[in-house]
Amino acid sequence: MSQLKAWRAAIVHCIADPKDVGIDAAYEYFEDGLLVVKGDKIHALGDATQLIPTLPNDLAIEHHPDAIITPGFIDTHIHYPQTDMIGSYGEQLLTWLNTYTFPEESKFSDKAYARDVADRFLKELLRNGTTTALVFGTVHKVSVDAFFEASEVHNLRMICGKVMMDRNAPGYLTDTPESSYKESKELIDAWHNKGRLHYAITPRFAPTSSDEQLKLAGKLLSEYDDVYLHTHLSENKDECAWVQGLFPKSKNYLDVYDQHKLLSERSVFAHGIHLCDSEYHRLHETGSAISFCPTSNLFIGSGLFKLSKAEEHNVNVGLGTDVGGGTSFSMLQTMNEAYKVIQLQNENLSPIKSLYLSTLGGAKALRLEGKVGNLAVGTEADFVILDTRGTPLLESRLALSKNIEESLFVFMTIGDDRAIQATYSAGQCVHKR
Numbered sequence: 001m002s003q004l005k006a007w008r009a010a011i012v013h014c015i016a017d018p019k020d021v022g023i024d025a026a027y028e029y030f031e032d033g034l035l036v037v038k039g040d041k042i043h044a045l046g047d048a049t050q051l052i053p054t055l056p057n058d059l060a061i062e063h064h065p066d067a068i069i070t071p072g073f074i075d076t077h078i079h080y081p082q083t084d085m086i087g088s089y090g091e092q093l094l095t096w097l098n099t100y101t102f103p104e105e106s107k108f109s110d111k112a113y114a115r116d117v118a119d120r121f122l123k124e125l126l127r128n129g130t131t132t133a134l135v136f137g138t139v140h141k142v143s144v145d146a147f148f149e150a151s152e153v154h155n156l157r158m159i160c161g162k163v164m165m166d167r168n169a170p171g172y173l174t175d176t177p178e179s180s181y182k183e184s185k186e187l188i189d190a191w192h193n194k195g196r197l198h199y200a201i202t203p204r205f206a207p208t209s210s211d212e213q214l215k216l217a218g219k220l221l222s223e224y225d226d227v228y229l230h231t232h233l234s235e236n237k238d239e240c241a242w243v244q245g246l247f248p249k250s251k252n253y254l255d256v257y258d259q260h261k262l263l264s265e266r267s268v269f270a271h272g273i274h275l276c277d278s279e280y281h282r283l284h285e286t287g288s289a290i291s292f293c294p295t296s297n298l299f300i301g302s303g304l305f306k307l308s309k310a311e312e313h314n315v316n317v318g319l320g321t322d323v324g325g326g327t328s329f330s331m332l333q334t335m336n337e338a339y340k341v342i343q344l345q346n347e348n349l350s351p352i353k354s355l356y357l358s359t360l361g362g363a364k365a366l367r368l369e370g371k372v373g374n375l376a377v378g379t380e381a382d383f384v385i386l387d388t389r390g391t392p393l394l395e396s397r398l399a400l401s402k403n404i405e406e407s408l409f410v411f412m413t414i415g416d417d418r419a420i421q422a423t424y425s426a427g428q429c430v431h432k433r
């Protein structure tokens with residue numbers, strides 16, 4: 001028996017940022033492609049008719065003539081504890097947190113409750129073709145244990161962290177600078193780089209952390225080579241004004257994090273909507289990344305992310321759902337809303353750039369390129385089979401499509417979890433529709 005497994009279908013993946021090389025050179029497309037997996041890694045990729053003669057005779061080939069294979073999607077900002085509060089009505093950020101988020105997050109002191117939500121959350125990600133995510137826990141240490149234990153079951157490449165929050169939140173949800181440092185460190189030692197898991201130091205956002213807590217978060221970040229920093233930045237105008245009032249000595253919002261040594265090549269800031277030039281510049285200079293969360297930015301009424309500004313300053317950008325402020329677990333639907341956010345600024349977001357942001361761009365933002373993000377030989381076999389017959393409308397619309405770019409654009413405009421035929425993580429099937 002050969003150890004190899006192969007999938008034959010149309011295959012598309014990004015190999016560079018369209019901004020750097022132009023759209024045509026940014027992706028590879030095989031109309032009749034073959035993806036060959038050995039164990040948990042990609043062994044070969046190319047035209048089926050050319051590759052098949054080079055492979056063992058007993059190779060098992062799964063043929064999907066009505067499918068397109070893409071890399072697994074990467075969600076660079078999401079809150080697993082907010083799974084059950086998606087679609088909460090009528091508030092903007094600060095009241096939304098107090099009205100909906102904090103009461104729900106209080107339930108995660110119960111590990112059994114947290115594990116139940118984590119299991120359902122991961123199932124929802126996999127149904128939507130998302131194989132890697134940068135995930136908020138709650139202030140409770142057990143919320144992160146529960147999440148990582150659930151992720152281990154499916155051998156997923158996941159990043160998570162315990163929220164650090166010691167002020168401007170209900171007493172039942174706050175920690176202290178010392179306890180947040182100690183518990184985060186214990187979680188790093190228990191989980192970081194265990195299998196495919198990674199830890200992110202996770203202050204919720206500047207308003208809910210004291211100077212002392214942010215200082216200890218910076219100290220913790222400096223104590224490890226490759227731990228992540230994950231927080232929110234400049235999402236909502238009232239929030240920005242509040243931050244200025246709380247940290248009067250800071251030059252701008254980002255400077256609060258900068259002064260506490262929280263900018264790094266593994267720092268990911270969600271939203272970054274209301275930034276000035278010097279903030280983009282500083283993000284670039286430190287190798288920090290922004291997670292662009294269009295469904296959330298529209299739903300909570302936060303504003304329009306300026307992708308062209310981030311590009312102009314060479315800031316790494318990934319795409320995020322930000323569930324439960326975001327309204328869909330689907331990265332296809334997130335690309336749909338991203339397109340509209342860019343349209344409202346009289347610019348276009350090409351389908352290849354969208355694919356890039358949700359795969360290789362996300363991997364680059366998370367410094368995981370070479371491991372996940374595309375289908376290059378030697379990378380981990382995280383991929384998605386998109387079904388061109390996922391819905392009657394997809395089938396009829398895609399029949400008229402003239403090329404792969406148009407097909408991708410149709411998937412990202414009218415596709416959702418019904419378009420995901422199967423999801424694979426490290427070569428294993430983790431979802432089949």
Ligand SMILES: [Zn+2]
Binds near residue numbers: 078079232322
């Ligand atoms: Zn968020």
